Amino acid sequence: MARGRQRRRIVEDEDNEEELVGQSGLEGGVDTEANAQPLVAGTPERGDKVIKRARQADITELLGAYSPKAAPGGKSEAVSSAVQEANGSSTETGNAAPAEDGDVEARPSQTHTATKRTCRSRSAAVGTAETSEADDTAASGLFTALATSDLEPRAATTWSAGTPVPYAFLAAAFERMSNTMSRIELTQQLCDAFRCIMESTPEDLLPAVYLVINRLAPAHEGLEIGVGDALLLQALAAATGRKLALLKEQYRQTGDLGDVAAHSRTTQRTMFSTPPLTVRGVYHEFLCIARASGRAMQEEKKRRIQKLLVSAKELEAKFLARALQGKLRIRLADKTVITALAAAFVWYGDAARGHAPPAAVRIESSTLLLKRVYNECPSWNRIIDTLLQLRDIDERLAEHCRLTPGLPVLPMLAKPCKSVAEVLTRLEGVPFSCEYKYDGERAQIHRVADGRFHIYSRNCEDHTGKYPDLAAQLPRALRAALADAQFILDAEVVAYDRDAKRTLPFQQIQHRARKNVLLDDIKTRVCLFAFDLLYLDGRSLTRCPLAERRRLLRDTFQVVPGEFMFAESSDLIDGEHIQEFMDEAMRHSCEGLMVKALDGAHSTYEPANRTQNWLKLKKDYLSGVGDTLDLVPIGAYYGRGKRVGWFGSYLLACYNADTETFEAVTKVGTGFSEEQLAELYQQHSTHVLEAPRPYYAYSEQTRPDVWLETWQVWEIQCADLSLSPAYLAGMSHVQEGKGISVRFPRLVRIRNDKESEEATTSEQLVEMYVAQFQHATRAEEEEGSEAVTEDEEGDA
DNA sequence: GTGTCCAATTCGC
DNA sequence: TTCTGACACATTCGG
DNA sequence: CCGAATGTGTCAGAAGCGAATTGGACAC
Numbered sequence: 001m002a003r004g005r006q007r008r009r010i011v012e013d014e015d016n017e018e019e020l021v022g023q024s025g026l027e028g029g030v031d032t033e034a035n036a037q038p039l040v041a042g043t044p045e046r047g048d049k050v051i052k053r054a055r056q057a058d059i060t061e062l063l064g065a066y067s068p069k070a071a072p073g074g075k076s077e078a079v080s081s082a083v084q085e086a087n088g089s090s091t092e093t094g095n096a097a098p099a100e101d102g103d104v105e106a107r108p109s110q111t112h113t114a115t116k117r118t119c120r121s122r123s124a125a126v127g128t129a130e131t132s133e134a135d136d137t138a139a140s141g142l143f144t145a146l147a148t149s150d151l152e153p154r155a156a157t158t159w160s161a162g163t164p165v166p167y168a169f170l171a172a173a174f175e176r177m178s179n180t181m182s183r184i185e186l187t188q189q190l191c192d193a194f195r196c197i198m199e200s201t202p203e204d205l206l207p208a209v210y211l212v213i214n215r216l217a218p219a220h221e222g223l224e225i226g227v228g229d230a231l232l233l234q235a236l237a238a239a240t241g242r243k244l245a246l247l248k249e250q251y252r253q254t255g256d257l258g259d260v261a262a263h264s265r266t267t268q269r270t271m272f273s274t275p276p277l278t279v280r281g282v283y284h285e286f287l288c289i290a291r292a293s294g295r296a297m298q299e300e301k302k303r304r305i306q307k308l309l310v311s312a313k314e315l316e317a318k319f320l321a322r323a324l325q326g327k328l329r330i331r332l333a334d335k336t337v338i339t340a341l342a343a344a345f346v347w348y349g350d351a352a353r354g355h356a357p358p359a360a361v362r363i364e365s366s367t368l369l370l371k372r373v374y375n376e377c378p379s380w381n382r383i384i385d386t387l388l389q390l391r392d393i394d395e396r397l398a399e400h401c402r403l404t405p406g407l408p409v410l411p412m413l414a415k416p417c418k419s420v421a422e423v424l425t426r427l428e429g430v431p432f433s434c435e436y437k438y439d440g441e442r443a444q445i446h447r448v449a450d451g452r453f454h455i456y457s458r459n460c461e462d463h464t465g466k467y468p469d470l471a472a473q474l475p476r477a478l479r480a481a482l483a484d485a486q487f488i489l490d491a492e493v494v495a496y497d498r499d500a501k502r503t504l505p506f507q508q509i510q511h512r513a514r515k516n517v518l519l520d521d522i523k524t525r526v527c528l529f530a531f532d533l534l535y536l537d538g539r540s541l542t543r544c545p546l547a548e549r550r551r552l553l554r555d556t557f558q559v560v561p562g563e564f565m566f567a568e569s570s571d572l573i574d575g576e577h578i579q580e581f582m583d584e585a586m587r588h589s590c591e592g593l594m595v596k597a598l599d600g601a602h603s604t605y606e607p608a609n610r611t612q613n614w615l616k617l618k619k620d621y622l623s624g625v626g627d628t629l630d631l632v633p634i635g636a637y638y639g640r641g642k643r644v645g646w647f648g649s650y651l652l653a654c655y656n657a658d659t660e661t662f663e664a665v666t667k668v669g670t671g672f673s674e675e676q677l678a679e680l681y682q683q684h685s686t687h688v689l690e691a692p693r694p695y696y697a698y699s700e701q702t703r704p705d706v707w708l709e710t711w712q713v714w715e716i717q718c719a720d721l722s723l724s725p726a727y728l729a730g731m732s733h734v735q736e737g738k739g740i741s742v743r744f745p746r747l748v749r750i751r752n753d754k755e756s757e758e759a760t761t762s763e764q765l766v767e768m769y770v771a772q773f774q775h776a777t778r779a780e781e782e783e784g785s786e787a788v789t790e791d792e793e794g795d796a
Numbered sequence: 797g798t799g800t801c802c803a804a805t806t807c808g809c
Numbered sequence: 810t811t812c813t814g815a816c817a818c819a820t821t822c823g824g
Numbered sequence: 825c826c827g828a829a830t831g832t833g834t835c836a837g838a839a840g841c842g843a844a845t846t847g848g849a850c851a852c
Contacts, residue, residue, distance in 0.1 A: 141817070183816055183835080226846095228805055297847065298804095331836060415833095416811090441808060457808075510808065510843050591809095610834085642814095642838055649839060669839030670812040677838095718809090719810085722841065743809075744811055745840055 009374035025030070143360035143367070145184045146343040151192045153199035153351075165197050165204040167277035170211060173316040175332045180573060186332060188342035191347075197279075198348050198388070206384045212327045213337055216283075216290050218379040219460035220408050227301060227324045228463040232257060235305035236321065240264040252705075255644030256329075261321035262314045270426050274311040282308065282320070289324075305575050309506065331640065334608075338374055342367040342393055348391035366393040375410055375607035377401035378460065403540040405486050407445040408456035410608035412532075414594055414616040420575045420582075423595050425614050431598040433546065435569040436583050436590040437616060438529050439506045440494035445474070445528075447487050465515040467493065467643075469522055477528075477564035485556060490532035491567075493630045495524045498562045502588050503527070505773075507722060529555060531567035531594075534605055546596055546603040571598060582617060591719075592618035620719045620744070627652070627768060628748065629716045632756045634662055634696050635704025636684060637669075639677075644680040651704045652716065652745075653696065654729050656762040663697040663729040663762055665740065671717070671747030684708050697728040710756040718742035722768040730769070740765045 022774055173193040180186050190212070198205050217223040233251065237244045242264055250260045285308055292300040308320055322328050336498060346358040346366050370393060373383060379401070386400045387393065402407060417423050442458040453471040455463045464471070470493065478485060495508035508524050533553040534541055541549050550569075559565050568588070570581055583594050595615040597603040620626030631652035639648025649669030653662035672680065680762050689707040692698070696707070724741035725736060731739045740762075 181815075224806070226805070230804060293846090295847085327837080334835065335835070436843095439809085459807075461807075495847075506809065507842075512844090512846060514807080514844055612833090641836080667840065671839090673813065717811095718840095724841075725843095743841060746811055771841080 026180075058401065069653070077278065088330075089441050092250045093191055124766050138358065142184050142187060142339070143343075143364040145188055146191055146339070146363050147358050148359040149188065149192065149347070149357070151195060153192075153195045157196050157200045158191070159200065161200045162202065162521060164207065164278035165201050165279055167240075167279050167282045167316055168313060169193075169196070170208060170279055171313075171319045172193070174319045174328070174330050177332065182338070187336055187340050187343075190332065190336065191343045194341055194344035196345055198344065199351070202388050204279045205388065206380060207280045209337065209341070209380050209384060210283055211279060211323065212328075212330075212332070213334060213380075214323050214326065216287055218381065219409075220456060223287070223290050225286060225324060225326065227289060227305065228290075229257070230300060231298060232305065232321065232324050235302045236261055236264060236309065238302065239306040239309040252638050253644070255638070255640040255642075256322070257325050258318040258322035258329075258594050260320035261312075262311065262776075265309075265312065265317045277308070277316055279313050284665055286323070312477070327641065329409065334374070335371070338370050339367050339381055341387075342370040345387055345391075345393045349390075352391050355522070369393055369395075369398065372400050373401045373613065374494045375609075376403040376540065377407060378410055403488070403535055403542065405448045405488055405535060406454055408446070408454075408460040409488065409534060409542075411442060411444060411458055412461065412605050412607055412614060413610045414614035415610045415612065416621055417502070417595070417615045417617050420578050420617070420622050423578065423615050423617060424575050426615060427595065427597060430600065430602065431547075432572070433550075433571045433596050434578060435531055435567045435594045435596065436529075436585045436588065437592045437594045437618070438492040438494045438503065438567065439591045440492045440503075440509055440529070443470070443491050443493045443528070444534075445470070445487075445489040445491060447474075447485065449486060459787060462515075466512060466517055468517055468519050468524065469526060470528060472519065473528070473560065473563040476560050476706075479558050480557060482556050486535070487533060487556065488535035488539070489530055489553075489557075490529050490534060491530040493526050493528055496527035496562055498525055501562065506720075525562070527562055528564050529567045530564065531569075532605065542605040542607065544604065545599045545601075546605075547599045567594075582619075585617060592616060592621075619718060627717065627718050627721070627742075629665070629760045629765075630751055630754060630758070631665055631668075631716050632662055632710045632713055632715050632759045633684065633708055634664065634698075634710060635692070635707050637705050644675065645685065646677050647706075650680075650684075650708075650714075651702060653700065653710075653759075654716065654762050654765055655757055655759040656697070656729075657757075658763075660694075661695040661697050661754070662693075662759075663731070663739070664696075664702055664727050666716070666718075666730040666742050667702065667725060668714070668745045668747055670745075673682050676747075679746040683712075687711055697731075699726055699728060701726045711753040713756060713759050714747055715751050716742070716745050717748045718746075719744040721765065721772060723769075730766045733762070733766045734769055740769050 009500055128179065152194065154161070158169065167727065170193070173189060177186050177189050178613050194208070216225065228495075229251075233244060233247050236242075236257075237247055247260055250263070251257055285304055289301050290306050292304070305320075306322060309317055312320055319328065326365070343363045343429055346363050350358050351357070370383075377383065382401050386397055391548070392398055417426070434496065442461075443463065444456040446454040446456070448454060453464065455467050455470060457463045475483070493509065494507075495504035496502070497504055506523065509526065511525075512522075512524060530553060531550075532546075533549050533556065536552055536556060541552065546554075554566065557566075568585070570577075572578060572581060578595070580594070585591075585593055593616070595617060597613045602611075604613075618626075631654055633650040634653045635651035635652075636647035637645075637649045639646045643724060649667050651664055653664050655661075656663050677747070687709040689709060692707045693710075720743040722741050722743055723738040725738060727739040727741040729740045731737075734740065
């Protein structure tokens with residue numbers, strides 16, 4: 001299985017199928033034996049990665065300074081330890097008032113973990129030992145609501161225990177959820193649905209969870225549905241016998257393929273009846289669709305979708321279509337699922353033991369535990385498997401689903417900041433560090449037991465095959481004493497010019513093939529800029545402070561110029577220096593800065609959370625600093641989903657004064673308020689053209705749904721200018737056959753003071769494009785040979 | 797059969 | 810990646 | 825002192841460019 005994991009679809013499918021099908025009970029058999037095994041063995045699945053107890057003790061000691069506050073009394077040992085564990089990350093000192101027995105529910109904010117603190121009054125929070133902190137999901141209202149329910153799972157199910165859960169049950173739940181506005185209610189509904197399933201047919205829980213989050217398998221397995229609008233519409237046409245063009249038109253009007261499918265369904269009702277769809281059946285069918293490959297793959301996918309749709313009732317068809325399109329639109333994602341699942345398991349466990357309704361506090365601590373576990377082990381297969389056997393959420397879950405090299409961790413993300421001042425207020429009174437934010441690709445690098453490396457992308461996709469050069473370079477970066485170390489490293493891969501000793505633009509790295517790259521074929525070299533260490537030889541470091549992680553990082557690795565370097569960083573104090581450092585970063589072709597809490601309880605690694613702890617500062621966030629263009633809308637596209645009835649995006653052009661043409665530069669679909677969107681639709685509807693003006697320059701790939709007159713000018717903010725095969729602005733002026741476009745366009749405002757001929761010109765665009773590179777070049781000249789600095793070089 | 801091109805899809809930012 | 814909007818919660822303000 | 829107003833964080837769901845990949849269609 002370990003072998004199979006690093007390859008993709010075709011060959012490994014056999015293995016995967018067994019794994020998925022087995023665990024989800026899709027083959028009918030409940031398969032408990034296979035499932036029971038890992039629990040006993042201590043480490044599910046890849047059994048060889050047992051973490052040594054002794055090592056674990058080390059880390060506990062290391063974390064001693066951040067010891068948990070007292071857990072609330074009167075709780076089961078298991079839950080207490082869960083709370084302790086979770087609390088470990090957030091309490092700076094042990095001086096919080098000891099929790100008393102009694103009505104814990106009344107003051108949940110004291111007992112739950114504040115893995116992330118609220119930012120507003122950090123100084124105050126420090127002063128009061130942070131007892132008033134609230135977690136993101138620590139809405140007492142939420143947990144109280146989840147703890148009160150009169151659901152009788154058995155009575156609420158329409159199917160008998162042990163039989164497959166009908167897909168209609170899920171579809172009905174989806175429909176209900178997409179109509180409830182309140183998040184609390186929504187979570188409650190999801191919780192109820194999960195409870196019904198696990199009380200009656202627990203083996204359907206895993207496929208149900210996958211259908212809810214609309215994924216097929218853990219991200220690193222790389223299983224994708226591979227169905228887009230086009231194919232789906234074809235299948236729909238075939239299943240209902242309606243004209244493709246008609247369906248397309250309907251899609252345009254409703255913006256929702258689900259509605260189209262549901263509607264088509266009713267018009268073409270049954271000639272013969274098919275067996276009802278089941279949750280496991282639909283999930284299994286999705287798997288098959290995802291795995292279809294080779295000759296006539298599209299046909300097969302289409303056939304299977306068709307089959308599903310034919311068997312589907314109205315609501316079922318709606319959500320099947322949405323699921324296949326990847327837009328379930330039930331207003332919930334991972335975090336909500338975690339909360340609902342945690343609550344459901346508390347109820348489930350209590351039901352088994354004949355307890356009274358669960359207390360809000362226990363649901364809260366279970367949610368935090370589950371969240372933590374999911375962060376470090378994002379595999380629902382593994383988690384649900386374990387939970388079903390434990391029939392409870394407690395520390396044993398964390399034991400079985402822990403950080404393991406070979407299983408990617410959700411990466412920590414940063415919050416955008418609009419100014420240096422904002423950074424300072426957010427990090428007031430906390431030591432912090434600034435790092436260059438390199439313009440490359442995030443990489444999480446794992447060294448597993450057999451000494452090999454696995455490289456994962458920001459989305460936990462396996463990119464090992466994309467960077468064989470990194471795997472070859474890495475051993476040189478490990479210090480001799482730690483040559484065999486297992487680790488998980490967080491870093492940025494950046495295209496690098498070794499002769500000039502400088503980083504290259506993002507477009508270079510984007511150019512690399514995605515899989516099966518051979519060392520000899522590599523043209524663009526790559527340098528790794530490491531900035532964090534999450535795991536080292538059996539120890540999870542995610543709850544160490546950044547200063548500590550960074551120390552370990554530098555103790556473990558050494559700089560190899562041009563191959564492995566540490567992200568340039570500086571532990572500064574005031575805003576003045578931040579600005580200076582930012583300018584310096586820009587001169588080194590970086591995107592900006594990352595600012596991170598360095599020490600204390602708030603500097604831990606919080607996977608997947610955009611916390612205050614990591615802030616990102618980019619020049620184009622800063623108002624009036626980044627590149628701004630004045631462009632003219634010349635076309636528009638119909639909106640979908642939320643944007644039905646309006647234009648969802650517009651095609652924008654610059655003005656070529658020489659040829660007196662408007663040349664398409666980019667589309668823009670973000671930056672406007674809903675109100676603005678509605679207004680713009682109104683306004684531009686009255687300026688629609690039958691056909692494009694002869695002086696519009698565009699390529700077929702960007703042909704809009706409607707053409708517009710040139711009567712407005714919009715100010716557009718962007719991050720960079722890029723060379724484009726799809727846009728004709730400044731065509732061939734910089735590179736033969738390429739035009740100029742922009743990265744991350746968004747609307748800033750409407751320039752009512754400008755005529756369309758006063759828009760940014762093609763010439764100006766070319767100048768701006770060229771200027772981008774002069775910055776870096778000039779910086780290099782000024783700094784001489786020291787263009788690349790490594791503060792660690794002498795250290796190596 | 798083989799090669800070439802296009803359209804659709806996914807995924808990086 | 811970018812952005813906005815809705816919700817839930819916590820704090821502050823005002824009668 | 826309590827309710828209203830305000831501020832903040834989280835989450836979901838709109839939307840962008842460019843590149844690689846892959847199947848299908850078509851020419852040779």
